[in-house]
Structure formats: C-alpha cells, structure tokens
Amino acid sequence: MKVTINGKEYEARQGQTVLQAARDNGVYIPSLCYHPKTGPAGKCRVCIVEIEGARGLQTSCTVPVKEGMIINTESENVRKAQRLVVDLLLSSGRHDCLACEQNGACELQDAAYRLGIERPTFTLAPKEQTDNSAEFVFREHAKCIQCGRCIAGCNATVVNEVLDFGFRGHDTKVICDDDVPMGSSTCVQCGECVQLCPTGAIVDKLPRGKARTWQLEKVETVCPYCGVGCRQELHVDRAANRIVRISGVEDSPVNEGMLCVKGRYAFDFVQSPERLTAPLIR
Ligand code: SF4
Ligand code: SF4
Ligand code: SF4
Ligand code: FES
Known part of the structure; x- marks a missing residue:
C-alpha cells in the first residue's frame, strides 16, 4: 500500500x-x-x-x-x-x-x-538507588525511563519472570521478585534485560570502565558452548586485543538475541594465560 x-x-x-x-x-x-x-x-x-x-x-x-x-x-x-x-x-x-x-x-x-536537546530544562529529584549485588548485571534506577522493555523481555521472551514494576507514582521502579537485590533474586543472569534496555539503567558489569562503545568492533560468531548454536556478537577492543562484552544477534532465528549466562558472560577463557594454544604431546 x-x-x-x-x-x-x-x-x-x-x-x-x-x-x-x-x-x-x-x-x-x-x-x-x-x-x-x-x-x-x-x-x-x-x-x-x-x-x-x-x-x-x-x-x-x-x-x-x-x-x-x-x-x-x-x-x-x-x-x-x-x-x-x-x-x-x-x-x-x-x-x-x-x-x-x-x-x-x-x-x-x-x-x-x-531532537536538539543539549541539556534538561527541569531539575527533578532522581531515584538514588543502584544495585550492584548480582554477579554480571549492574542496575541504576536514576537512568531508568520505565519503558518496560526489560520486564517484557524477562517475562515473555526468556520467561524467567523476575522483573516487574513495583511501588507507585514517583516511587515506581523496576524490582526483582518482591523487591530484593538482583543478586538474591531468582534472576539467572541471562542478560536479556541488559540487551533490551534502551538506556544505561541495566548494564553488563564486566565491560564497565574498560572501553567506550564506539571503540569496540563487533564480530559475529557462534557460541562455543552447547549444541543450540546461538549467534553472538563479540565486542572486541582491537587495540587491547580482547573481548570486552558479548551480545546476542537479534535477527538470528536460533536465539533471537537471547543468550544464557555462559554464552553472554563466560568468555574470560579466551584471554586466559592458562589456555592451551598448542597440542600437548605425551
Ligand atoms: S538477567 Fe535474565 S533472568 Fe535476570 S532479570 Fe534480566 S532477563 Fe530476567
Ligand atoms: S528497559 Fe531499562 S529503562 Fe526500560 S524499564 Fe527496564 S531498566 Fe528501565
Ligand atoms: S548515555 Fe547514560 S547518562 Fe546518557 S542519556 Fe543514556 S542512560 Fe542517560
Ligand atoms: S510509545 Fe511508541 S515507542 Fe514508546
């Protein structure tokens, strides 16, 4: 039409x-x-x-x-x-x-x-809390715009049903289970909420302070762990020759951007000095 x-x-x-x-x-x-x-x-x-x-x-x-x-x-x-x-x-x-x-x-x-906005016009008190309790995911309520994408992803996409909105009015915020720290909740650290968040309110912990987003080159590959074959994007710092973070490929029919905790966060073995780089001969 x-x-x-x-x-x-x-x-x-x-x-x-x-x-x-x-x-x-x-x-x-x-x-x-x-x-x-x-x-x-x-x-x-x-x-x-x-x-x-x-x-x-x-x-x-x-x-x-x-x-x-x-x-x-x-x-x-x-x-x-x-x-x-x-x-x-x-x-x-x-x-x-x-x-x-x-x-x-x-x-x-x-x-x-x-839209040509250089700085905010109004000054409203932001929510102060951060949540650093989880192994791989960091949350900062003051950067949340309450779009609900993380909640939809956690409940309907990965079906882990951890996140929801809690409280009312100005106090509304994204909570884990019955408003417990993420590290004590039923969260499995799949990182789907991180991938869906449009702002810096839920971010991966591992890359924090390591590289700016525009310095990273995206390299597509397949997860090396199980046989599902999820497609991943490695965010690589070429200058330092290291993987800084991993995200799922959204248009992959296999995993539609989703990854499990290993696929998304267990990549330190790549740079491990103990990694075998040559065959061992008895
Ligand atoms: S990491 Fe996964 S399980 Fe945990 S809150 Fe986010 S989407 Fe839900
Ligand atoms: S996706 Fe991010 S900005 Fe949106 S509600 Fe969740 S934490 Fe807040
Ligand atoms: S980059 Fe971070 S601080 Fe800047 S608008 Fe986005 S969430 Fe807010
Ligand atoms: S209301 Fe349309 S993108 Fe949010």
Whole structure:
C-alpha cells in the first residue's frame, strides 16, 4: 500500500505500524519503549506523530498503517511534543553521559541528540538507588525511563519472570521478585534485560570502565558452548586485543538475541594465560 510521510509517498505493508513503515523507509521517528522483540508498549509517547484525520497526536508504534494515510513526523507541533517527552525523561533521571556505560549506544541520548536537546530544562529529584549485588548485571534506577522493555523481555521472551514494576507514582521502579537485590533474586543472569534496555539503567558489569562503545568492533560468531548454536556478537577492543562484552544477534532465528549466562558472560577463557594454544604431546 502507499502512504505519505512528510509529503513524500512510500510503500508500506499491511500489518505494519506507522513507526515500522517509517523505519523501513529510512524516516526517523524517535522511539524508546518499542522494541521489535517486545512489540509496541505505548508507554514512552516519544514516537508521537500527526496523522491526517486523527484527533491529536498519535503514538506511531501502536497505529497500523492504512492505504493513503498521510503522516507528518516533523511538524513544529510534533517536534515540540517529542522534545518535551525526552526533556522530562532526562530531567527526572541522572543522565551523566560522560560516565555512563551506554554512552554512544543509548537510545535516549540518541533521541535527545536528534531532537536538539543539549541539556534538561527541569531539575527533578532522581531515584538514588543502584544495585550492584548480582554477579554480571549492574542496575541504576536514576537512568531508568520505565519503558518496560526489560520486564517484557524477562517475562515473555526468556520467561524467567523476575522483573516487574513495583511501588507507585514517583516511587515506581523496576524490582526483582518482591523487591530484593538482583543478586538474591531468582534472576539467572541471562542478560536479556541488559540487551533490551534502551538506556544505561541495566548494564553488563564486566565491560564497565574498560572501553567506550564506539571503540569496540563487533564480530559475529557462534557460541562455543552447547549444541543450540546461538549467534553472538563479540565486542572486541582491537587495540587491547580482547573481548570486552558479548551480545546476542537479534535477527538470528536460533536465539533471537537471547543468550544464557555462559554464552553472554563466560568468555574470560579466551584471554586466559592458562589456555592451551598448542597440542600437548605425551
Ligand atoms: S542512560 Fe543514556 S542519556 Fe542517560 S547518562 Fe547514560 S548515555 Fe546518557
Ligand atoms: S538477567 Fe535474565 S533472568 Fe535476570 S532479570 Fe534480566 S532477563 Fe530476567
Ligand atoms: S531498566 Fe531499562 S528497559 Fe527496564 S524499564 Fe528501565 S529503562 Fe526500560
Ligand atoms: S515507542 Fe511508541 S510509545 Fe514508546
């Protein structure tokens, strides 16, 4: 079918949302709570656009395309509303990008950049807690934008059912089980929540402080452990000749981005000085 975005005609497929059709055609619409794997959540409202004939601004991640639809993603009205949403998210957290692990790969930072937001307008008290109790995953509530992607991933994708939103209003936060530290919870440290988080609120511990995201070269391979054959991306620091982190390949039909704790975090053997590098002869 044909749709018009910002005055230009594009092809779209039946069943696509406005956001998906725009993305497929290279039109940028900021989005935070939508992820192809967890689907539209309609929570963050940063993906709002104008659709001719519809009342008010619409969340492009939830509205299906229709033949002849006329969409505007960059009017002053749309940009103003998108900027306000991102500004409020930045204002209500602690977004010290210079020190953040996600710097350079953060979807919130990217949206702020694309919308021309240099610094937050408002000063709201962020949540102070961090959770350093787990073996491989670090959490910082002040960087959480409550998009729910980690919760959807933990419950519906890897079906470990650890994460949920707890408390209400300003106190709302992502909790593990009945609000216990992640290290004491039923979390199996699969890292799916890390992979799905659009910000630096849930990050891998191993690479912290080791390299900036843009210094790492991504090399695709297959996990060396079991016979499932999950596809992985090694994030390699070429200068130091070491693997800094591992993520799952999202478009792999085998694992769809998911990995187990070994596949994602047990890669220290690669650089171990005790590793056998030549055959042993009796
Ligand atoms: S989560 Fe994103 S916006 Fe916030 S400090 Fe980290 S990089 Fe910056
Ligand atoms: S690491 Fe895996 S099991 Fe633990 S909270 Fe995240 S998604 Fe759930
Ligand atoms: S921790 Fe990350 S994925 Fe989870 S709700 Fe917060 S920002 Fe979203
Ligand atoms: S991406 Fe559409 S509401 Fe969040």
